[in-house]
Amino acid sequence: MSWSWNKLSAAKWEDAWSERIAGNPNAVITQIKGGKTIRIVVYCDTEQDALILKEHFGGSVREVKTQDWVAAQNREPRPPLKIRDSLLITEQTDAEKLKALQQQFPKRRILSVPAEMAFGTGDHATTSACLRFICDFAKSRKGSDWSMTDIGCGTAVLAMAALELGAARAAAFDFDPMAIEVARHNMERNGITDARLDLFVGDVFEWTPTAGQKGDLVVANLFSTILQKAFPRIITAMKQNAVLVISGILASQWEETKAAAERRGITFDKVIKRGKWVTAKGGLRTSTARV
Numbered sequence: 001m002s003w004s005w006n007k008l009s010a011a012k013w014e015d016a017w018s019e020r021i022a023g024n025p026n027a028v029i030t031q032i033k034g035g036k037t038i039r040i041v042v043y044c045d046t047e048q049d050a051l052i053l054k055e056h057f058g059g060s061v062r063e064v065k066t067q068d069w070v071a072a073q074n075r076e077p078r079p080p081l082k083i084r085d086s087l088l089i090t091e092q093t094d095a096e097k098l099k100a101l102q103q104q105f106p107k108r109r110i111l112s113v114p115a116e117m118a119f120g121t122g123d124h125a126t127t128s129a130c131l132r133f134i135c136d137f138a139k140s141r142k143g144s145d146w147s148m149t150d151i152g153c154g155t156a157v158l159a160m161a162a163l164e165l166g167a168a169r170a171a172a173f174d175f176d177p178m179a180i181e182v183a184r185h186n187m188e189r190n191g192i193t194d195a196r197l198d199l200f201v202g203d204v205f206e207w208t209p210t211a212g213q214k215g216d217l218v219v220a221n222l223f224s225t226i227l228q229k230a231f232p233r234i235i236t237a238m239k240q241n242a243v244l245v246i247s248g249i250l251a252s253q254w255e256e257t258k259a260a261a262e263r264r265g266i267t268f269d270k271v272i273k274r275g276k277w278v279t280a281k282g283g284l285r286t287s288t289a290r291v
Contacts, residue, residue: 003050005042007059014038015250015276016223018124056178081128082108084135087161089113093189109164112189113157126247129272129279130158130219133245137217138165147171149215149237151204151230152222152248156183156197162217163196171213173202204230209237219245224253228260235264238284247279254278 009017017029017040026043043064044050050061080090080101088108092098102110134148148162150172159172174180180201187197198213204226218238220227227234227246238244244266249257251273258268258280268282 002064003044003047003061004064005044005050005053005057005059005061007040007057008032009038009040011036011038052178056176080105083128083131083161084139086135086139086165087111087131089131089157089161109161111157111160111164113155113160113186125274125277126221126249126279127154127157129274129277130221130245130247131161133270133279133281134158134162134217134219135165137243138162138167141216142166146216147214147239148217148219149209149213151218151220151234151237152226153183153199154179154221155186156199157186158219158221159197159199160186160190160192163192164190167217169196169198169212171198171209171215173200173207175201175203177201204233207233213237214239215242217243217245219247221247224249224257228257231261231264231266235266235284241283243281243283245279245281247277249278249280251276251278254280 011031014029014031017038028041030039030041031037032039040059042050042053044053047061047063053059054061080088080092082088086108088101088105089111090098090101091112091114092101093112093114098110098112145168146166148159148167148170150156150159150162150170153159153172153174156172159170162170172183174183180199183199187193187199204220204222214237216239218234220230220234222230227249234244246257246261254271254273257278261268261282265285266282267285268280270281272279
């Protein structure tokens with residue numbers, strides 16, 4: 001026997017749930033007849049895993065039949081996610097298979113990030129767009145000392161990618177303690193130490209970055225409604241001439257998010273739209289740049 005966590009939610013929150021569970025092969029979203037409600041189901045190995053989800057997000061837990069669980073697991077492994085010519089993200093955790101991947105892709109840095117609970121692996125459009133910007137930034141700063149700050153880190157895949165691609169250090173935080181628990185597992189899995197990645201639970205609206213938590217590259221993958229209110233805090237994390245990447249923005253909310261950023265002195269030089277999502281790169285205007 002195995003277990004599942006189940007929750008009903010208003011259909012208007014489908015995009016939010018889709019992003020949260022992106023990359024998790026054990027998660028399913030279905031629309032209830034009438035179109036006003038969705039059901040989110042996450043299949044879990046143990047009852048405790050399901051209860052943790054219930055504790056954080058409400059909903060209910062039930063035991064499921066073995067054959068249903070086997071059917072849920074009957075899928076082809078996802079191919080590795082290739083980012084530019086320098087990074088590869090895989091759900092693979094077996095040491096021998098990881099070694100084989102490294103031999104197959106000797107020029108790429110490899111991250112092992114399997115789907116755990118309700119957290120993704122970089123597949124979602126917002127996350128993969130951020131990863132591409134991180135690769136580009138790392139290439140431009142090759143051989144120099146730079147740091148990265150990951151606001152709303154989830155699995156910490158963005159911060160870990162920055163470290164693998166050359167960042168000397170990174171800071172990453174999320175409001176959700178479960179996200180940080182998963183991120184710590186990923187750190188251990190990929191041999192990333194606390195000395196390199198400062199990982200912690202934090203609220204962007206209450207956080208005051210220390211000197212070591214400020215970045216030359218700052219990435220905030222948050223919902224647009226949060227971003228619009230958080231720009232004053234995000235700016236405090238940017239070093240002089242820092243690059244800012246923002247994501248998690250629905251295309252329909254891009255203009256209002258852009259306007260909120262511009263009121264704080266932030267401009268954007270590159271905007272990527274993938275499906276219904278927007279990711280943008282920019283920085284502070286010279287007159288408002290941090291010292």
